[in-house]
Amino acid sequence: MEFGWTEEQDALRARLKAFLAANLPDDWETTASLSPGSQAVTDFSKVFCPKLAEEGLLASHWPREHGGNGATAWDHFVIGEVLWEAGEPRGPQYYNVNWIGPTILAYGSEEQKALHLSRMLKGDVIWCQGFSEPSGGSDLGGIRTKAEKTEEDGNRYLVNGQKIWTSYARLAEFCFLVAKTGPARRDVSVFLLPMDRPGITVRPIASVVGDGDLHEVFFDDVEVFEHERLGAEGKGWEVIRYSLDYERVGIPRYALALRTLNRAVAELQDEDCFVPEAELAAATALTACEAARMLVYETVDKRMRGRPDTGSASMARYAVVCAERAVADFVLDWTPHLFTSNDAPMVATHHKRAIAAGLAAGAAEIQLNLVARDVLGLGV
Numbered sequence: 203m204e205f206g207w208t209e210e211q212d213a214l215r216a217r218l219k220a221f222l223a224a225n226l227p228d229d230w231e232t233t234a235s236l237s238p239g240s241q242a243v244t245d246f247s248k249v250f251c252p253k254l255a256e257e258g259l260l261a262s263h264w265p266r267e268h269g270g271n272g273a274t275a276w277d278h279f280v281i282g283e284v285l286w287e288a289g290e291p292r293g294p295q296y297y298n299v300n301w302i303g304p305t306i307l308a309y310g311s312e313e314q315k316a317l318h319l320s321r322m323l324k325g326d327v328i329w330c331q332g333f334s335e336p337s338g339g340s341d342l343g344g345i346r347t348k349a350e351k352t353e354e355d356g357n358r359y360l361v362n363g364q365k366i367w368t369s370y371a372r373l374a375e376f377c378f379l380v381a382k383t384g385p386a387r388r389d390v391s392v393f394l395l396p397m398d399r400p401g402i403t404v405r406p407i408a409s410v411v412g413d414g415d416l417h418e419v420f421f422d423d424v425e426v427f428e429h430e431r432l433g434a435e436g437k438g439w440e441v442i443r444y445s446l447d448y449e450r451v452g453i454p455r456y457a458l459a460l461r462t463l464n465r466a467v468a469e470l471q472d473e474d475c476f477v478p479e480a481e482l483a484a485a486t487a488l489t490a491c492e493a494a495r496m497l498v499y500e501t502v503d504k505r506m507r508g509r510p511d512t513g514s515a516s517m518a519r520y521a522v523v524c525a526e527r528a529v530a531d532f533v534l535d536w537t538p539h540l541f542t543s544n545d546a547p548m549v550a551t552h553h554k555r556a557i558a559a560g561l562a563a564g565a566a567e568i569q570l571n572l573v574a575r576d577v578l579g580l581g582v
């Protein structure tokens with residue numbers, strides 16, 4: 203087994219770090235400590251992502267015919283680790299390159315690929331994801347939002363219902379929307395819906411993750427057309443599963459958790475307070491971060507070999523959540539003053555991210571259910 207990076211991947215990491223040094227403003231850490239859905243981070247992402255695209259680093263892992271440069275999923279992870287560790291200057295646009303783009307690549311028509319992938323590659327389009335509803339979060343089969351074909355025009359659906367916890371909805375141009383298109387629980391379809399359609403109302407929800415992140419979205423006779431449906435009608439469940447597997451390992455949260463841990467340890471060392479009990483706690487948190495990294499790498503490896511990765515994506519996601527929580531506990535126990543310090547704005551928001559990570563992309567308990575079903579073969 204070879205765990206090392208190639209020379210090219212080391213060079214890619216170094217190149218990207220130099221790019222960040224040249225392109226992140228001096229007060230970037232303060233901006234990054236706001237939520238990715240804040241106006242400031244979103245605005246910055248629209249400046250940063252086009253520059254990243256010019257360097258060929260925004261979606262390098264996409265096929266050449268769709269604007270990539272033939273890089274591997276590993277290269278995409280190198281890029282993700284460096285950017286996430288730096289506070290994710292792609293802002294909400296990490297959605298696009300990590301999972302919405304790949305899902306459109308897998309299931310989209312040529313027209314959908316041409317329209318959406320080219321916009322994502324320009325680095326200035328924001329998407330949101332409309333899955334969760336008051337009646338269906340963990341139980342996604344329980345959603346009630348309907349897309350019903352109109353009688354007068356067979357190419358047109360009308361969407362009615364409500365989504366909740368929709369990140370970035372206020373600033374999004376498009377929604378990756380799941381809606382029921384038939385009576386059975388799993389009779390759902392995915393639509394690539396422009397957010398400026400009449401009948402859509404977006405209301406922000408105040409939350410721990412910060413201003414601008416979470417929303418309720420209401421649909422009142424919203425038109426969506428057949429050519430905007432992703433994949434076959436009623437086959438949305440497969441599309442969602444594909445997308446969620448990418449989403450669950452798409453964010454290398456362990457990289458930022460490790461940076462937070464190192465910052466807290468450095469603080470203790472500076473103050474001459476790195477006592478044996480703190481060393482033990484730091485080692486525990488470090489081990490959780492490294493375990494998460496390895497499980498994420500296993501999923502990427504399986505994906506590269508074309509092997510199913512649903513169970514391992516859930517296992518990796520759970521490990522990532524544990525790593526974030528372990529680091530949050532360490533900071534809380536040993537350097538709680540960093541939570542309110544102006545010197546370490548990104549550390550100060552770590553515990554909020556740790557809380558959110560255990561729910562977003564499917565609650566931690568749901569990941570364990572999926573591990574029981576897909577890895578252990580238990581009938582959950």
Ligand SMILES: Cc1cc2nc3c(=O)[nH]c(=O)nc-3n(C[C@H](O)[C@H](O)[C@H](O)COP(=O)(O)OP(=O)(O)OC[C@H]3O[C@@H](n4cnc5c(N)ncnc54)[C@H](O)[C@@H]3O)c2cc1C
Nearest residue numbers: 331332333334339340367368369558561562563564565567
């Ligand atoms: C920061 C953040 C961003 C989000 N962004 C989006 C977004 O952009 N788009 C979107 O669609 N959704 C988004 N979500 C919503 C997220 O996907 C849901 O919160 C999550 O799926 C849980 O659903 P729920 O909130 O309805 O909780 P519930 O499903 O009501 O679950 C509540 C609790 O019960 C537990 N539970 C439920 N069922 C089971 C079970 N079968 N076995 C064991 N335990 C169970 C859960 O683990 C959880 O702890 C976001 C959430 C957060 C926190």
